[in-house]
Amino acid sequence: MNILKGEQFAPEFLRISPNNKIPAIVDPDGPDGQPISVFEFGAILLYLGEKTGRFLPAGLRERIPVLEWLMWQMGGFGPMPGQVHHFRTMRS
Ligand SMILES: N[C@@H](CCC(=O)N[C@@H](CS)C(=O)NCC(=O)O)C(=O)O
DSSP: OOGGGTTGSSSHTTTTTTTTTEEEEEEOOOOOOEEEEEEHHHHHHHHHHHHHOOOOOEEEEEEEHHHHHHHHIIIIIHHHHHHHHHHHHHHH
């Protein structure tokens, strides 16, 4: 997916990622053995953590710090370099 060429707006990609953003994944071995697509960083990480049983502790006390840092990444840090990239690209 080359976002500099606008490939994120292709209809087949929008079916996977309706907000035309990467990352997005397709897991051919989703729930019940059926394929599933997931978009948004946080949703992808939660999905993979749930599916593999790794990096997302079952206990609430252990899970909370993982969720705290995930939310920090999604709402605090993540958007900043994303916007820098977007506006630097748009400027030129
Ligand atoms: N909220 C999204 C943001 C992802 C994002 O900003 N992706 C950028 C690249 S870093 C993108 O795909 N931009 C393409 C566009 O906006 O057309 C997430 O966390 O997954």
